[in-house]
Amino acid sequence: MKRLSTADAGFEAAFIALLAEARETAESVDAVVAAIIADIRARGDAALCEYTARFDRMEVAPASLRITAAEIDAAVAAIPAELNAALDLAAERIEKFHRAQLPQDLRLEDVPGITLGMRWTPLDAVGIYVPGGKAAYPSSVLMNAIPARAAGVSRIAMCVPTPGGVLNPLVLAAARRAGVTEIYRVGGAQAVAALAWGTASIAPVDRIVGPGNAYVAEAKRQVFGRVGIDSIAGPSEVVIIADASNDPRHVAVDLLAQAEHDEAAQSILITDSPDFATAVAAAVARELPTLPRAAIAGASWRDHGAIIIVRDFAEAAALADRLAPEHLQLMVPEPEALFARIRHAGAAFLGRFCPEAIGDYVAGPNHVLPTGRSARFASGLSVYDFLKRTTWVAQDQAGMARIGAAAVALAEAEGLHAHGRSVALRLT
Amino acid sequence: MKRLSTADAGFEAAFIALLAEARETAESVDAVVAAIIADIRARGDAALCEYTARFDRMEVAPASLRITAAEIDAAVAAIPAELNAALDLAAERIEKFHRAQLPQDLRLEDVPGITLGMRWTPLDAVGIYVPGGKAAYPSSVLMNAIPARAAGVSRIAMCVPTPGGVLNPLVLAAARRAGVTEIYRVGGAQAVAALAWGTASIAPVDRIVGPGNAYVAEAKRQVFGRVGIDSIAGPSEVVIIADASNDPRHVAVDLLAQAEHDEAAQSILITDSPDFATAVAAAVARELPTLPRAAIAGASWRDHGAIIIVRDFAEAAALADRLAPEHLQLMVPEPEALFARIRHAGAAFLGRFCPEAIGDYVAGPNHVLPTGRSARFASGLSVYDFLKRTTWVAQDQAGMARIGAAAVALAEAEGLHAHGRSVALRLT
Numbered sequence: 001m002k003r004l005s006t007a008d009a010g011f012e013a014a015f016i017a018l019l020a021e022a023r024e025t026a027e028s029v030d031a032v033v034a035a036i037i038a039d040i041r042a043r044g045d046a047a048l049c050e051y052t053a054r055f056d057r058m059e060v061a062p063a064s065l066r067i068t069a070a071e072i073d074a075a076v077a078a079i080p081a082e083l084n085a086a087l088d089l090a091a092e093r094i095e096k097f098h099r100a101q102l103p104q105d106l107r108l109e110d111v112p113g114i115t116l117g118m119r120w121t122p123l124d125a126v127g128i129y130v131p132g133g134k135a136a137y138p139s140s141v142l143m144n145a146i147p148a149r150a151a152g153v154s155r156i157a158m159c160v161p162t163p164g165g166v167l168n169p170l171v172l173a174a175a176r177r178a179g180v181t182e183i184y185r186v187g188g189a190q191a192v193a194a195l196a197w198g199t200a201s202i203a204p205v206d207r208i209v210g211p212g213n214a215y216v217a218e219a220k221r222q223v224f225g226r227v228g229i230d231s232i233a234g235p236s237e238v239v240i241i242a243d244a245s246n247d248p249r250h251v252a253v254d255l256l257a258q259a260e261h262d263e264a265a266q267s268i269l270i271t272d273s274p275d276f277a278t279a280v281a282a283a284v285a286r287e288l289p290t291l292p293r294a295a296i297a298g299a300s301w302r303d304h305g306a307i308i309i310v311r312d313f314a315e316a317a318a319l320a321d322r323l324a325p326e327h328l329q330l331m332v333p334e335p336e337a338l339f340a341r342i343r344h345a346g347a348a349f350l351g352r353f354c355p356e357a358i359g360d361y362v363a364g365p366n367h368v369l370p371t372g373r374s375a376r377f378a379s380g381l382s383v384y385d386f387l388k389r390t391t392w393v394a395q396d397q398a399g400m401a402r403i404g405a406a407a408v409a410l411a412e413a414e415g416l417h418a419h420g421r422s423v424a425l426r427l428t
Numbered sequence: 429m430k431r432l433s434t435a436d437a438g439f440e441a442a443f444i445a446l447l448a449e450a451r452e453t454a455e456s457v458d459a460v461v462a463a464i465i466a467d468i469r470a471r472g473d474a475a476l477c478e479y480t481a482r483f484d485r486m487e488v489a490p491a492s493l494r495i496t497a498a499e500i501d502a503a504v505a506a507i508p509a510e511l512n513a514a515l516d517l518a519a520e521r522i523e524k525f526h527r528a529q530l531p532q533d534l535r536l537e538d539v540p541g542i543t544l545g546m547r548w549t550p551l552d553a554v555g556i557y558v559p560g561g562k563a564a565y566p567s568s569v570l571m572n573a574i575p576a577r578a579a580g581v582s583r584i585a586m587c588v589p590t591p592g593g594v595l596n597p598l599v600l601a602a603a604r605r606a607g608v609t610e611i612y613r614v615g616g617a618q619a620v621a622a623l624a625w626g627t628a629s630i631a632p633v634d635r636i637v638g639p640g641n642a643y644v645a646e647a648k649r650q651v652f653g654r655v656g657i658d659s660i661a662g663p664s665e666v667v668i669i670a671d672a673s674n675d676p677r678h679v680a681v682d683l684l685a686q687a688e689h690d691e692a693a694q695s696i697l698i699t700d701s702p703d704f705a706t707a708v709a710a711a712v713a714r715e716l717p718t719l720p721r722a723a724i725a726g727a728s729w730r731d732h733g734a735i736i737i738v739r740d741f742a743e744a745a746a747l748a749d750r751l752a753p754e755h756l757q758l759m760v761p762e763p764e765a766l767f768a769r770i771r772h773a774g775a776a777f778l779g780r781f782c783p784e785a786i787g788d789y790v791a792g793p794n795h796v797l798p799t800g801r802s803a804r805f806a807s808g809l810s811v812y813d814f815l816k817r818t819t820w821v822a823q824d825q826a827g828m829a830r831i832g833a834a835a836v837a838l839a840e841a842e843g844l845h846a847h848g849r850s851v852a853l854r855l856t
Contacts, residue, residue: 090838093831101546108528110792124771124772124804225800228806232653253846256846257849259846260846293845346819347818350820353825354822358832360835361838362831364544376816379816382546388798393777393782395782406513406514406789407785409511410514415720419788421681425681
């Protein structure tokens with residue numbers, strides 16, 4: 001963990017180094033992934049089953065690629081009531097928030113003879129990738145699928161690897177609760193290729209979302225254009241702005257909640273109190289050994305954690321904007337006022353009783369968020385990812401008479417004569 | 429030009445072949461572009477000036493990379509009054525339409541103790557790439573820059589190559605009219621690298637938009653993540669659905685207006701009248717030789733043009749959805765009713781007096797649109813490209829008491845113990 005202070009002479013250089021820190025090492029898997037995609041395109045289900053046998057140690061026939069309703073029923077029945085209730089609460093709240101995002105069509109009565117508009121329509125079909133093994137998070141299934149359903153997508157196909165044939169009951173329950181319409185027991189680049197290009201068993205989709213390993217990420221890059229994809233997420237991060245009136249232990253555990261995701265995760269505290277900074281650092285040291293994921297959280301905090309001491313919260317806001325964090329917690333007396341001064345963050349959590357973890361599960365807004373300073377230009381997953389816009393112009397002869405001459409002048413200036421003529425013909 | 433009919437036995441196979449037709453040949457320039465980007469990062473302005481000397485045959489000092497206000501003044505003064513008026517009309521109408529797109533913030537008073545919201549903010553800085561030479565279209569400058577200004581972006585930096593030092597007055601005038609804040613006489617991958625990483629003369633931006641050649645497109649791909657980019661546009665296309673009551677010459681010229689863009693452009697007519705189809709084909713043959721760009725338009729029509737005869741407009745709507753065209757003209761008696769039955773198109777033009785060319789220049793909606801069937805999942809350029817969302821949760825102790833237990837249950841089920849504890853600590 002680095003401790004910096006804006007009052008130090010070397011602060012600016014140290015902060016720039018923090019901003020520039022690369023927390024990811026890119027594995028080069030381009031050629032392997034390209035070969036897998038080409039094979040799925042050429043041989044379809046046969047290739048898909050072969051890769052599944054090889055990578056997931058599981059023999060499966062094409063007819064069994066899809067997980068059956070009976071398998072999902074059995075999984076759901078095995079889940080403790082308390083967890084089912086928690087999934088329900090999460091799903092309801094996520095759905096309510098995402099439905100509230102739904103935009104309105106636009107219709108502009110312009111000058112007489114011209115009407116302009118913009119129409120939103122859902123995508124026809126979406127693919128959701130869910131990683132297998134330990135990283136198969138039911139909360140992520142909800143966060144990826146519910147916005148698609150709220151947008152009105154009628155077909156939501158999910159792919160999840162089931163290494164050794166083992167199903168994850170909570171993931172299946174979350175998929176059913178979220179409105180996923182079909183689930184396939186395939187993963188990796190082969191699953192992405194199948195979703196993008198289709199096989200006899202898996203019909204192609206229009207957009208693929210969801211996290212995955214380096215192979216999945218590269219496969220999404222390679223099928224981009226054929227289908228839409230979401231952004232490739234990097235390691236997660238949180239910036240907490242907190243004053244000395246907070247319980248240092250709360251802040252410490254919040255920092256560790258971020259750090260336990262991944263050794264490459266980053267947790268940063270910004271505070272105006274050097275004593276509070278010291279107290280939080282001490283609380284982190286006390287809490288860390290008690291965590292099941294202490295090794296991961298410890299490595300993240302040691303290598304990427306930081307505490308920055310500022311003179312005041314105006315300085316804190318400016319630093320937060322330069323960090324443009326995925327998650328921003330504002331544990332200060334007037335969090336809304338401070339939030340209004342910060343322009344760049346994926347998601348913000350206002351108040352002392354609002355840790356990021358509440359947003360990871362049940363608050364309602366999405367937990368798929370822009371990482372690595374990309375909140376400067378990108379946004380979290382939303383219904384907008386599953387809608388597209390068609391703009392339209394309705395124009396009659398009177399409308400053409402009003403604006404046609406300008407179009408002809410510009411078309412001629414650009415040397416596009418047929419453009420000009422297609423307008424001019426309607427002006428006579 | 430292909431002539432197909434849905435009544436023919438071989439129609440489905442022929443239509444699938446039309447859908448699958450690759451109209452682009454990708455040039456592999458990855459390594460060259462990677463080297464240029466690395467060089468700009470390492471040597472900044474010095475490298476930028478060297479590449480400009482080499483590729484644009486133009487010696488320029490770093491201090492002269494930016495085009496001066498005096499140069500822009502001189503360019504604007506040289507433009508004929510009629511063209512200036514046309515630029516003004518176009519800019520006003522584009523601005524009005526894009527301002528109407530501006531979304532509202534969301535604030536959801538949830539259960540007592542929890543408020544949820546979503547806030548839209550503009551990007552800080554945007555880069556607009558404008559190709560040099562013949563493809564330097566002032567209309568594209570308006571279409572790329574005005575949505576950024578309407579979104580509230582305060583810094584709009586434009587790069588345009590000026591081979592041999594020659595400025596394009598209309599492009600400069602359009603940039604000034606659109607609110608571009610700085611213009612640099614650089615192009616190619618080096619310009620994209622400078623906008624993404626910054627040099628001493630060009631401050632970095634957060635997102636880069638605008639068309640370019642294969643080097644520019646690859647450079648945008650390589651800087652993606654560091655900055656946002658728009659989608660990489662392919663060759664342009666139009667689908668016109670028209671009945672026999674139209675003037676065949678109007679439809680023919682509309683088809684050619686699309687075809688004159690590029691040999692790889694595609695123009696498709698769908699009609700319910702075989703006689704009208706024949707009349708349009710004849711009108712295309714008559715109009716084509718009179719066009720200055722006859723060679724380009726002729727090649728496009730010959731290689732990629734198509735006329736499809738359908739039994740009725742329900743069939744036409746279904747085919748249009750499968751084509752998901754960039755541009756869709758509906759020249760039928762009730763165009764709004766037909767539009768309501770078609771889900772996928774970048775932009776629609778309704779009525780006999782509403783050719784696509786009116787939308788290319790002055791109608792108001794954007795002319796930067798999804799190509800190559802990507803309207804299934806993508807949308808045209810808009811203010812949304814220059815805004816990002818921050819979701820937020822404000823929660824007090826009472827709110828935490830309502831939903832915290834569910835978050836703890838889900839966090840424990842996912843094995844994220846610190847997540848659970850950061851919530852549980854606030855429940856006691």
